[in-house]
Amino acid sequence: MRRNLLREKLKKGQPTVGTHILSCWPTLVELIGHSGQYDYVEFTAEYAPFDMHDLDNLGRAFEVAGLAGMIKIEQTQYIHQAMRAIGSGFQSVLFADIRTVDDARTAVNAVRAETTMARGTRGRGLTGVGMRRDVGIVRQGGSPAYVEALNDVVIAVMVEKKSCVDDLEAILSVPGIDMVQFGASDFSMSIGKPAQYGDPEVLAAETKTIETALRLGLHPRVELRDPAQAARYLKMGVKHFCIGWDVRILADWWDTKGAEMRQLLATPAKKPVARPASRATAKANGKSNGRGAVRGNYA
Numbered sequence: 058m059r060r061n062l063l064r065e066k067l068k069k070g071q072p073t074v075g076t077h078i079l080s081c082w083p084t085l086v087e088l089i090g091h092s093g094q095y096d097y098v099e100f101t102a103e104y105a106p107f108d109m110h111d112l113d114n115l116g117r118a119f120e121v122a123g124l125a126g127m128i129k130i131e132q133t134q135y136i137h138q139a140m141r142a143i144g145s146g147f148q149s150v151l152f153a154d155i156r157t158v159d160d161a162r163t164a165v166n167a168v169r170a171e172t173t174m175a176r177g178t179r180g181r182g183l184t185g186v187g188m189r190r191d192v193g194i195v196r197q198g199g200s201p202a203y204v205e206a207l208n209d210v211v212i213a214v215m216v217e218k219k220s221c222v223d224d225l226e227a228i229l230s231v232p233g234i235d236m237v238q239f240g241a242s243d244f245s246m247s248i249g250k251p252a253q254y255g256d257p258e259v260l261a262a263e264t265k266t267i268e269t270a271l272r273l274g275l276h277p278r279v280e281l282r283d284p285a286q287a288a289r290y291l292k293m294g295v296k297h298f299c300i301g302w303d304v305r306i307l308a309d310w311w312d313t314k315g316a317e318m319r320q321l322l323a324t325p326a327k328k329p330v331a332r333p334a335s336r337a338t339a340k341a342n343g344k345s346n347g348r349g350a351v352r353g354n355y356a
Contacts, residue, residue, distance in 0.1 A: 058191070058192070058197060058202045058203065058205070058206040059120065059146070059148070059191070059206075061125065061148045061206070061209040061210070061211070062096060062097070062123075062124070062125040062148075063096060063097050063125040063127070063148060063149050063211050064148070064209045064210075064211055066096060067211065067235060067236075067276060070296075071296075072296035072297060072298075073096040073097065073296070073297045073298075074094065074095055074096055074298055074299075074300065075095060075096060075097045075098060075099050075127065075297075075298070075299040075300075076089060076095055076098060076099070076299060076300055076301050076302075077098075077099045077100075077101050077280075077299060077301065077302040077303065078098060078099070078100055078101070078302070078303045079100075079101050079104055079105040079302065079303060079304050080105070080303050080304075081100065081105065081106075081107045081111035081114070081115060083114045083115055083117065083118035084118075085303060086098050086115060086118035086119060086121075086122050086124065086126075087118055087121060087122050089122065089124065090121070090122025090123055090124050091122075095124060096124070096125060097124055097125035097126060097127050097149065098119070098122075098124055098125075098126055098127070099127040099128070099129060099151065099299055100115055100126065100127070100128050100129070100147075101129045101302070102128050102129055102130055102138065102142075103129045103130060103131045103153050109141060109145075112128075112141060112142055112145035112146075112147070113145045113146070113190055115145065115146070115147075116145040116146020116147060116190055116191075117146065117190075119146055119147075120146065125148050125149060125211075126146060126147040126148060126149065127147065127148075127149035127150065127151055127211070127213070128142040128147045128149075128150055128151065129151040129153060130142070130150065130151070130152060130153065131153050131154065132152075132153060132154040132160070135152060135163055135164055135167045136163070136166075136167045136183075139152075139164075139167040139168055140167065140184060140187065141189075143168065143184075143189075143191060143207070143210055144187050144189025144190060144191050144192075145189065145190050145191070146190050146191055148209070148210055148211065149210060149211035149212075149213060149236075150164075150167075150168055150210065150211075150212060150213065151213040151214070151215065151236075151238070152164040152167075152212070152213070152214050152215065153215045153217070153240075154215065154217065154218065154243075155214045155215055155216065155217075155218070155221050155228060156218045156220045156221050157220065157221075157224070157228070158224065158227050158228050158231060160228075161214060161228045161229075161231040161234060162231055164212060164214060164233075164234075165180070165182055165212060165231060165232070165233035165234065166182040166183040166184075167182065167183070167184065168182055168184060168207060168210050168212055168233070169181055169182025169183075169184060169207055169208060169210075169233060170182060170184050170185075170203070170204045170207040170208065171183050171184060171185055172204050174201065174204050179208050179209075179232070179233050180232045180233050182207070182233070184207055186198045186199040186203070191203075191206065211235045211236060212233055212234055212235050212236070213234075213235060213236035213237070213238060213278065214228075214229075214234055214236070214237055214238070215238055215239075215240050215243075216228075216237060216238065216239050216240065216244075216262075216266045217239065217240025217241075217242070217243035217244050217247070218243060218244065218247050219244065219247045219248050222244065222262045222265065222266065225265060225266065225269050226269055226273070229269060229270060229273050229275060230273065234275060235275065235276060236275065236276045236277070236278045236297065237266060237267075237270040237275050237276070237277050237278065238277070238278045238279070238280065239262065239263045239266040239267065239277075239279075241254045241259055241263060242254075244259060244262055244263075245259050264293075267279075267290070267293050267294075267295060268293070271293075271294055276296070276297050277294075277295050277297065278295075278297040278298065278299060279295050279297070279298050279299075280298075280299050280300075281298055281299070281300045281301075282300070282301065282305065283300070284298075284300060
């Protein structure tokens with residue numbers, strides 16, 4: 058069975074950094090791994106189109122890149138998608154739309170093995186044996202190592218509904234939960250204040266979520282668009298962050314660079330002054346002096 062890199066970090070009390078992708082193109086996972094800056098990649102499947110083959114290919118990419126994989130799934134798919142994602146090689150599951158204690162129990166049951174062997178706070182669930190990638194298809198299914206691997210899967214839950222915040226301590230006390238994340242967008246909408254992220258009620262709910270998680274010995278996680286937003290959470294004791302979304306990164310670049318290009322086109326060009334070609338100019342035009350290749354403008 059493959060090492061669960063995210064679980065190892067949590068056990069050691071070390072901070073973690075992840076990033077989000079909505080694309081199921083495995084090469085993106087490899088590019089993220091090349092940076093050497095991330096512990097895991099969250100495939101935000103709640104919002105993305107994908108099929109079962111995509112999950113297998115992402116699982117392979119996690120292994121190639123030396124990263125842990127997390128999947129975010131919607132409520133109606135808890136059991137099916139959690140089981141198939143874990144079987145494909147994901148080692149963490151983020152459950153959206155938790156509203157009640159029963160929802161939290163359903164999330165845990167969708168991950169942990171149905172066996173008396175798994176003891177302790179991560180406990181017993183309802184998952185059986187499968188012939189999938191995580192067990193080498195036919196090699197380790199149903200083995201003690203398989204049971205322990207399911208017991209090591211990191212379970213994260215979204216606190217993003219008013220009913221969840223109202224009964225927060227009971228929900229987060231369900232054995233098996235590891236990480237907790239507040240969702241300001243859904244919460245603000247659930248209290249009739251959509252997109253009012255700075256509203257005192259929204260900020261109070263976020264603070265309550267983080268403080269309750271820390272008091273119960275859980276790991277609060279915060280999503281950020283930019284690391285410059287982290288200072289407030291670091292002061293609160295948060296050590297786990299997931300930064301950036303592939304689609305947001307692309308949208309920001311297209312917005313800003315497209316506007317810059319349009320501005321250049323709208324500005325009358327100055328007539329260039331003819332000068333002798335320099336060595337640097339020759340290189341820029343694709344000529345080499347024999348000492349090395351010239352980088353293309355794609356870089």
